[in-house]
Amino acid sequence: MSTQNISTIIVTGGAGYIGSHTIIELLQQTSYNIVSIDNFSNSNKDTFDRIKAITGKNIVNYNVDICHLEALEKTISQIENPIGIIHFAAFKSVPQSVAEPLLYYHNNLGSLINILKICQKFHISHFIFSSSCSVYGNVEKLPVTEQTPFSNAESPYAQTKQMGEEIVTNFAKSQSGFNSVLLRYFNPVGAHPSGLNGEYPRSKPDNLVPYITQTAIGILQKLTVFGGDYDTRDGSCIRDYIHVSDIADAHVKALNYLIDHKQKKSTSIFNLGTGNGVSVLEAVHSFEKVTQQKLNYEVGPRRAGDVINIYANNDLVKKELNWDPKYDLDEMMLSAWKWQLNLANEKNS
Numbered sequence: 001m002s003t004q005n006i007s008t009i010i011v012t013g014g015a016g017y018i019g020s021h022t023i024i025e026l027l028q029q030t031s032y033n034i035v036s037i038d039n040f041s042n043s044n045k046d047t048f049d050r051i052k053a054i055t056g057k058n059i060v061n062y063n064v065d066i067c068h069l070e071a072l073e074k075t076i077s078q079i080e081n082p083i084g085i086i087h088f089a090a091f092k093s094v095p096q097s098v099a100e101p102l103l104y105y106h107n108n109l110g111s112l113i114n115i116l117k118i119c120q121k122f123h124i125s126h127f128i129f130s131s132s133c134s135v136y137g138n139v140e141k142l143p144v145t146e147q148t149p150f151s152n153a154e155s156p157y158a159q160t161k162q163m164g165e166e167i168v169t170n171f172a173k174s175q176s177g178f179n180s181v182l183l184r185y186f187n188p189v190g191a192h193p194s195g196l197n198g199e200y201p202r203s204k205p206d207n208l209v210p211y212i213t214q215t216a217i218g219i220l221q222k223l224t225v226f227g228g229d230y231d232t233r234d235g236s237c238i239r240d241y242i243h244v245s246d247i248a249d250a251h252v253k254a255l256n257y258l259i260d261h262k263q264k265k266s267t268s269i270f271n272l273g274t275g276n277g278v279s280v281l282e283a284v285h286s287f288e289k290v291t292q293q294k295l296n297y298e299v300g301p302r303r304a305g306d307v308i309n310i311y312a313n314n315d316l317v318k319k320e321l322n323w324d325p326k327y328d329l330d331e332m333m334l335s336a337w338k339w340q341l342n343l344a345n346e347k348n349s
């Protein structure tokens, strides 16, 4: 089969949680050649077997540290007709970034600058950047729109996303023909509905949903709900949980938006959330309902640095990208549980 003239989309961080779900959607919804660049610093090679089990397709991954420009250039020069990059690769632990800020500045900003140099050198015109609702910091007015001004970043991690957005925006302004989308994810959770691919935390998770599923399966003993005395409807913090496959689908739509030249400026920014604020206790009760499991949890002290309440206004992304999140909270919880059960079965077999 000739691959002549085929256009390639490069996914950095394709072995990771959101990158792998996005590759699945790209393979199922588009006819582009998809390649990944991932050095497995926070992921496993098995991910590509999981993608194959779901899509029937093999993915070529280049095991390269994107912070190494020379190795990266050599890799890109082997890729046929690259027309777009979806840049997921970054470190993402908020507490680790507080303990090791230089690691985060180096990896998250160094890799971003290198990947933009690659766009320049290889004339790659379409670029999507993984940003985060953490860029907003503590906000006064809810829900958050794309126009809500940034407050101080609460962590070096969040600062790399604020700076990353500026780097991409300024680069895009300086390059004629280059266009970009910044996607601000709220709280991505859940797993592929098949239960065959999901988040694979390397150590004890900090995030709520893997903490819930690992408690329910007995890896962890008990979930502590961080704070029950906030000024919210049940006293626990409120977030905008969004299914990872909905996030993945938004990347396909953003890519088509760029390639079809529907964008009027060099950079667009979109919030990716459902628009629904959900409390920690509501998330726990949804999990209990859909899995018929009684979760061992207690309401404990507040966690330092937690935002009390944040959720998205998603009007812009719905209108511009024609994106509508499909999955509700119960489906997010059920898919996360299916994935946890699948992992347990794999370990036992």
Ligand code: NAD
Pocket (backbone or CB within 6 Å): 012, 013, 014, 015, 016, 017, 018, 019, 037, 038, 039, 040, 041, 042, 043, 044, 064, 065, 066, 067, 087, 088, 089, 090, 091, 092, 107, 111, 130, 131, 132, 133, 185, 186, 187, 188
């Ligand atoms: P992840 O850790 O599962 O995936 C990131 C992938 O990038 C990993 O597979 C890792 O091995 C790879 N990587 C990291 N640095 C690299 C480097 N220098 N060279 C090559 N590969 C490298 O994380 P994720 O949850 O899939 O997040 C993807 C992106 O989305 C990140 O930029 C993250 O900051 C952002 N984001 C994530 C969340 C979330 O809650 N998961 C929320 C908002 C934004």
Ligand code: WQD
Pocket (backbone or CB within 6 Å): 092, 094, 131, 132, 133, 134, 186, 187, 188, 206, 207, 208, 209, 211, 223, 224, 225, 226, 227, 237, 238, 239, 280, 303, 306
């Ligand atoms: C959610 C809620 C906790 C664990 C972080 C990053 C953000 C983004 C997503 C990357 C909070 C509560 C949690 C537990 C609990 N990542 N909780 N017990 O802090 O909203 O956001 O991940 O960009 O940038 O900051 O997510 O999943 O840690 O917490 O009660 O054991 O669950 O207090 O209210 P968070 P989270």
